[in-house]
Amino acid sequence: MQWDDLRIFLAVARDESLSAAGRRLRIDPATVSRRIARLEEAIGAALFAKSQQGYALTDAGQRLMDHALRAEQSVAAAREEIAGQAGRLSGQIRIGAPDGVANFLLPQVCAAIADGNPDLEVQIVALPRLFNLSRREADVAITVSPPTAGRLTVLRVTDYRLHLAASSDYLASHPPVRGLADLQDHRMVGYIPDMIFDKELDYLVEVGASRVALASNSVSVQLNWLRQGGGIGIAHDFALPSAPELQRMLTAEVSLTRSFYLVCHAGDARMERMNRFATTLAEGLRSEVARLEAEVDAADQARGALNPAGA
Structure with a gap:
């Protein structure tokens, strides 16, 4: 089982679509389909069930998801350690937030963070609903209530x-x-x-x-x-x-x-990069709300x- 196949598997699981996963990974949907078929053949089980709503994880896919997420975290941590970014943040981080904070707080806070970290890519997903971090709809989420279920770390x-x-x-x-x-x-x-x-x-x-x-x-x-x-x-x-x-x-x-909470997947708490981003984001939000x-x-x-x- 290769990491690159797991990377494609994660993209399809998150986007529930071959074409959307292809856009995310910048490869064509036919290649995505072939790689998923190859992974299913290697594992000996179907990982997705296709319906009118898109590609949904099967029971086998759900079990593989946990292992793929841990592999993703390990690869990201290794890249960060080897790169030695000297305190700078890099790579892509996606924030999920209700549209109030997404419109009136996050733009200026994230722009300030990006000013000091030119290799960082920040994406803001503004939706009036809760985010599923286990499926990596976002890397971090801002909520108005602390979640009570899931392997999550929560900062008020x-x-x-x-x-x-x-x-x-x-x-x-x-x-x-x-x-x-x-x-x-x-x-x-x-x-x-x-x-x-x-x-x-x-x-x-x-x-x-x-x-x-x-x-x-x-x-x-x-x-x-x-x-x-x-x-x-x-x-x-x-x-x-x-x-x-x-x-x-x-x-x-x-x-x-009311209160804002910053929520991360529990596995990410071990990553120094995500810890630094979460701390910087929380400090920026506190300062901007007060101002x-x-x-x-x-x-x-x-x-x-x-x-x-x-x-």
């Missing part, structure tokens, strides 16, 4: 805040909001209820909103609805500097706190100074 990165927000134009043209009860007279923006993939994202329950008139599974879509004067919703404080037309509301009554939230607080203080109570 930082807390972040969320508040009710709306555009100045919306508030100027609709009834005043003096308390939570007044929200019943307003159009609410939030998640599609049956597509909330983590209980920590069910924000509007905490403010007693019974109906979401404008709903999306994407934080970015929700924020843009708020910016366009679509209604009132819960927004991440760290996203508000990118939307100066929005202002926080009822901050004394509604102030939510952006301080910027929002300063903007609110300035707004209050310009519009003192009773003026």
Whole structure:
């Protein structure tokens, strides 16, 4: 059994497609198919079952997956040790994250990491769902709840805040909001209820909103609805500097706190490269959340100074 065959096997297992695996590996799908057939012949068992949904692992494929992942980790560790990168990160690392952190935090944090590591390739996969690290959908994932199953290492990165927000134009043209009860007279923006993939994202329950008139599974879509004067919703404080037309509301009554967790496959914890990347990423996220939230607080203080109570 050759490592190169296992590398192709892993690509098909992750992408569930010969053509997608070929693109990942930069080889044609016919070659991928031949190499998988050769590996199956050597093992004496079918590794994939083909269906309309793609290539799914058989029981034999699932058993081989664990061994192939360990081989991949060993090869990566050996390359890193032999290369002697003198503290620099290199190679490709894929981060899976909800689209809020993927849009408003990771771009600048990862760009800063890349500045100091020119041989590093960073990929951000922004999806409103949980990631399967065992299948290597991502090398590391950022979550809002710590996972409770799987061979994973979990690092609590930082807390972040969320508040009710709306555009100045919306508030100027609709009834005043003096308390939570007044929200019943307003159009609410939030998640599609049956597509909330983590209980920590069910924000509007905490403010007693019974109906979401404008709903999306994407934080970015929700924020843009708020910016366009679509209604009132819960927004991440760290996203508000990118939307100066929005202002926080009822901050004394509604102030939510959530946490980000950095999750890696347990086998990767032994790799010095992944440890360094995870540490650098966590430090960058902490710093960026603190910077952006301080910027929002300063903007609110300035707004209050310009519009003192009773003026």
